[in-house]
Amino acid sequence: MAKTALITGVTGQDGSFLAELLLEKGYSVHGVRRSSSLQNLDRIRGVFDPVHSERSSFRLHYGDVTDASNMRRVIDECEPDEVYHLAAQSHVKVSFDEPEYTANVDALSTLRLLDAIRAVGGEKSIRFYQASTSELFGKVQETPQTETTPFYPRSPYAVAKLYAYWSVVNYREAYGVYACNGILFNHESERRGLTFVTRKVSSVVAKINNGSDETLHLGNLDAKRDWGYAPEYVDAMWRMLQRDEPSDYVIATGETHSVRELVEAAFAAVGIEIAWEGAGVDEVGKCKKTGRTLVKVDPWYYRPTEVDLLLGDPSKAQRELGWTSKTKFEELVRIMVESDNRAIAQGQVLR
Numbered sequence: 194m195a196k197t198a199l200i201t202g203v204t205g206q207d208g209s210f211l212a213e214l215l216l217e218k219g220y221s222v223h224g225v226r227r228s229s230s231l232q233n234l235d236r237i238r239g240v241f242d243p244v245h246s247e248r249s250s251f252r253l254h255y256g257d258v259t260d261a262s263n264m265r266r267v268i269d270e271c272e273p274d275e276v277y278h279l280a281a282q283s284h285v286k287v288s289f290d291e292p293e294y295t296a297n298v299d300a301l302s303t304l305r306l307l308d309a310i311r312a313v314g315g316e317k318s319i320r321f322y323q324a325s326t327s328e329l330f331g332k333v334q335e336t337p338q339t340e341t342t343p344f345y346p347r348s349p350y351a352v353a354k355l356y357a358y359w360s361v362v363n364y365r366e367a368y369g370v371y372a373c374n375g376i377l378f379n380h381e382s383e384r385r386g387l388t389f390v391t392r393k394v395s396s397v398v399a400k401i402n403n404g405s406d407e408t409l410h411l412g413n414l415d416a417k418r419d420w421g422y423a424p425e426y427v428d429a430m431w432r433m434l435q436r437d438e439p440s441d442y443v444i445a446t447g448e449t450h451s452v453r454e455l456v457e458a459a460f461a462a463v464g465i466e467i468a469w470e471g472a473g474v475d476e477v478g479k480c481k482k483t484g485r486t487l488v489k490v491d492p493w494y495y496r497p498t499e500v501d502l503l504l505g506d507p508s509k510a511q512r513e514l515g516w517t518s519k520t521k522f523e524e525l526v527r528i529m530v531e532s533d534n535r536a537i538a539q540g541q542v543l544r
């Protein structure tokens with residue numbers, strides 16, 4: 194029998210890759226989409242057929258994870274074997290501007306969905322994946338970070354995700370729900386939103402390479418992240434729900450790089466070498482050959498509290514899930530820059 198999966202956040206970066214993966218595996222896939230004045234289906238164009246959606250193995254339901262009765266109705270209607278809860282206000286800096294909203298979406302939605310599973314009597318039949326995050330480690334208490342590293346969240350986003358993390362553990366222990374936390378470190382792709390640092394850098398580099406006189410304005414150049422390739426990370430989500438017993442897993446590459454290195458790699462992908470000059474807010478990145486200033490620091494992008502260094506140890510995932518990351522940092526950056534380059538050369542507006 195083909196399995197049925199429900200994905201919240203299906204229109205996002207991870208949701209779109211996960212939908213493709215599950216459809217390839219023969220799943221019937223249901224996704225939750227938010228109502229909006231402009232359609233936001235770009236990332237799922239490849240799998241969503243609006244004309245024949247009734248007969249397709251990929252279907253969309255209007256929904257919002259802040260609406261408990263709506264979530265319960267969707268679960269009732271599609272009778273999933275697996276629920277992948279990916280919907281979130283996922284931008285860390287935005288969470289400082291919208292802390293209460295972020296808590297409502299990112300913390301309480303997990304409780305709403307777990308409770309909806311109980312309400313339909315699905316404790317023993319529905320498996321649940323929670324999109325937990327390396328942001329939980331925040332002001333890191335040890336390096337590299339593992340499943341047993343203590344959490345120290347540093348943003349309203351991370352605090353909200355901490356509530357969701359423990360809700361998963363609690364429903365697993367209290368009611369026997371098969372529920373897993375995937376503690377995923379940063380993962381990026383050509384589908385990443387334009388306001389996250391990797392895609393911001395790849396898109397501006399591609400524009401400059403195509404003749405734009407734009408300058409890349411960034412915040413903290415010294416922050417370090419463990420950046421992997423998103424399609425590989427959704428495979429880890431699926432693997433977590435296929436085990437005999439539920440557990441929580443760190444998913445990471447085991448390598449860390451600074452934002453500064455990201456900038457250097459992205460410009461290198463179009464043959465430009467960067468020379469750094471100055472310090473702090475006065476630091477600039479210049480083209481070594483022409484002397485043109487390509488990168489400037491703008492304190493607007495600083496965060497009230499920063500996560501300085503993330504580096505994950507994915508040994509448990511390797512051992513128990515047979516999962517390892519494959520795409521290396523330079524390759525990831527090259528994929529993203531080349532994709533944006535191609536899109537611009539074809540006259541597309543980057544989205």
Ligand code: NAP
Nearest residue numbers: 202204205206207257258279280281283324326377379380
């Ligand atoms: P993303 O691209 O920002 O996608 C977020 C998705 O959530 C979008 O489909 C968005 O819908 C949807 N959404 C937001 N608020 C909603 C609401 N109130 N009701 C229903 N849907 C809502 O995020 P992502 O990078 O794919 O990440 C997926 C999940 O993993 C998120 O929970 C994120 O916090 C977590 N995570 C991400 C990373 C990473 O590096 N990417 C690492 C660790 C954890 P619209 O399209 O309508 O906006």
Ligand code: F7E
Nearest residue numbers: 283285326327328378379388389390391411412413416494
């Ligand atoms: O920032 C620094 C910034 O916004 C990365 C989300 O998917 O991953 C993501 O959160 C770093 C930070 O991602 C700019 O200060 C410098 O140190 O790309 P980001 P994030 O905050 O790590 C985690 C795992 C998630 O769970 C989240 O959902 O880059 N940085 N200059 C900048 N960041 C941005 N966005 N823009 C800048 O101009």
